[in-house]
Amino acid sequence: MDIYQLALRPLLFSALKADPETIHKQSLSLLHAIDTTPTSPLTKLAKLSFQQYFCQSDRRLEQSVFGLKFANPVGLAAGFDKDGMAAGIWQYLGFGFAELGTVTYHPQPGNDKPRLFRLPQDRAALNRMGFNNLGSAAMAELLQQRQQGDFTIPIGINLGKSKITELKDAANDYLGSFQRLKDLGDYFVINVSSPNTPGLRDLQAIEPLRAIFDTLQQENQGQKPILVKIAPDLAWEDIAAVVELSQASKLAGIIATNTTIDRSQLTTKLVAATGKQVTEEAGGISGAPVRQKSTEVIRFIYHHTGGSLPIIGVGGIFTADDAWEKITAGASLIQVYTGWTYNGPWMVDRILTGLLAKLAARGLESIEAAIGIGDDKPI
Secondary structure, eight states, X not given: OOXXXXXIHHIIIIISOOOHHHHHHHHHHHHHHHHXXXXXXXXXXXXXXXXXXXXOOOGGGOEEETTXXXXXXXXXXXXXXXXXXXXXXXXXXXXXXXXXXXXXXXXXXXXXXXXXEEEGGGTEEEEOOOOOBOOHHHHHHHHHTSOTTSOXXXXXXXXXXXXXXXXXXXXXXXXXXXXXXXTTOSEEEEEOOOTTSTTGGGGXXXXXXXXXXXXXXXXXXXXXXXXXXXXXXXXXXXXXXXXXXXXXXXXXXXXXXXXXXXXXXOOOOXXXXXXXXXXXXOSEEEEGGGHHHHHHHHHHHXXXXXXXXXXXXXXXXXXXXXXXXXXXXXXXXXXXSHHHHHHOXXXXXXXXXXXXXXXXXXXXXXXXXXXXXXXXXXX
């Protein structure tokens, strides 16, 4: 029985009409408490319960991607745990990896509230958080307190540009955070695709992006996998240019995609919390409305590279069918966030169970064998 969908979600989403950001903050505080009190009997019981209900292990789900071993392909997307407050708990909730951040060099409060809205008719969310976080120094301090063995899954760190940093100085801003955190993350992501920091998406243009790639790779010297996260709203020729630059700069992969600024797929017309038309509200849309577009971008990148550049697919994943669509389009790994908030903590286990059933039905021995197989024609 899924208590979350039967009782908790209706209570939080409808009956109490609770502010989504407040719920998120309280949930993260609870997970942080469980994560950071390992000797508590209640904590031990909680982790055992999490493992029993949310985790599963099967060799068919395992694979190695950009030099890291993943027990399963389902990860937590950046945005949920911006500061790494619950970095050690995600492995107990069934995830094969987790991405912390987005974190910036300077601490920043983000945009004015309210800045996070549910769009239940569309199984979506609208957010204009604005990279609210404590800064990369605070994240580094928090992660340095962890003990060896705290993390049994790969931990990624998503890097953003500080709002107060001018675009011309973006490369050094990313570099500062990377220098603070490079020994604490398993892989790193250059986020130039959030619509909620003024001018940030301009950094997806080739020359500013080249400066960021070159600056980080010079510091990195091949030690850690570095990926770039792109928007779903780029033209195909611009995606191709970013992909080619990523390959030339020896990036480890691409995350496709971030949120979209497109409102054309929405059923929702009015944002209840503000009383304004959804077209008047700034921010990016995540969840089901971005599913198809993100899959199209994955398919395009996979074909453009001949499958040589690993892709992490994210956008509108709620079910095993959604996950399978991303993987067979060319994604080696996938990430969830909005779907997880709608479907609850049992969702990861259901996706993994569904993926195993699909592998068995097609006579495939591993999830790796499914990557790109549904791709019968390029865009």
